[in-house]
Amino acid sequence: MPILSVTLQGEAQLPGGQKAVVPPAAALTRAGPVVKVSITPPEAVTQPILQAGGTITPYVGLALIDTGASSTCIDEDVANTLSLPVVGRARMASATEPDSIRNQYPVQIEFVGWGVKGGANRAIGANLKPQNLVALIGRDLLNKCLLVYNGPSGSFSLAL
Amino acid sequence: MTLDKELAFYDAHVEEWKQQHAGQFVVIRGEEVLGFFATENDALSAGAGEYGAVPFLVRRVGEPVQDVNIPAYTLGLIGAHP
Numbered sequence: 001m002p003i004l005s006v007t008l009q010g011e012a013q014l015p016g017g018q019k020a021v022v023p024p025a026a027a028l029t030r031a032g033p034v035v036k037v038s039i040t041p042p043e044a045v046t047q048p049i050l051q052a053g054g055t056i057t058p059y060v061g062l063a064l065i066d067t068g069a070s071s072t073c074i075d076e077d078v079a080n081t082l083s084l085p086v087v088g089r090a091r092m093a094s095a096t097e098p099d100s101i102r103n104q105y106p107v108q109i110e111f112v113g114w115g116v117k118g119g120a121n122r123a124i125g126a127n128l129k130p131q132n133l134v135a136l137i138g139r140d141l142l143n144k145c146l147l148v149y150n151g152p153s154g155s156f157s158l159a160l
Numbered sequence: 161m162t163l164d165k166e167l168a169f170y171d172a173h174v175e176e177w178k179q180q181h182a183g184q185f186v187v188i189r190g191e192e193v194l195g196f197f198a199t200e201n202d203a204l205s206a207g208a209g210e211y212g213a214v215p216f217l218v219r220r221v222g223e224p225v226q227d228v229n230i231p232a233y234t235l236g237l238i239g240a241h242p
Binding site: 041042044045046047048049052054056064066068069070071073080082083084085086087088089090091092093094096097101102103104106124126128131133136138 | 163166167200201202204205207208209212213214215216217218219220223225226227228229230231232233234235238
């Protein structure tokens, strides 16, 4: 069973400009379970493009594992950069604002350093750039995984 | 928004397509229908083969809009700290 183990390392800037190491437990509390991912279109999209001599450049960035999210999300700018086709629409419910209609994109998300790809899931387009995130990993991907969140050690593990 | 034209075209024609293509995946670019396909992968592959790495629309004919809940995002709580 492939396992991805992540221990967060943090650095904070002190008022005097010096940097201080943040303990893993505090870094995990602050950042949440974030993991580096590589996003590409699914193989059904990439194969014809590669066969025609085109190139596909993966988009690499941080994704937050969000057990509260029913669906995986990707940043809209990432979707546009990768020229992902829109394959559906979803209604995003909100407790504080009217529901919004969002695009759904087919994506392949690879957890960097794990070698496991989450294939051809539909991801919801969202504005995640302000959070320095490219994706939220939702329960539609996590339903294939075992997730262990170890707060005291500042680490988490995903097993497939 | 990306693919507004394609989505408007889909909305304008979905009722007529439901007669013969319900459950199939339609590929649209602009106001051109590339075809109807049995699987999403077939539709994606056909669209990418025809148009390359540009946005195009793939929709399952008649599929309702899916409801999703992403409370941390909708409440603006991602990255919030006490």
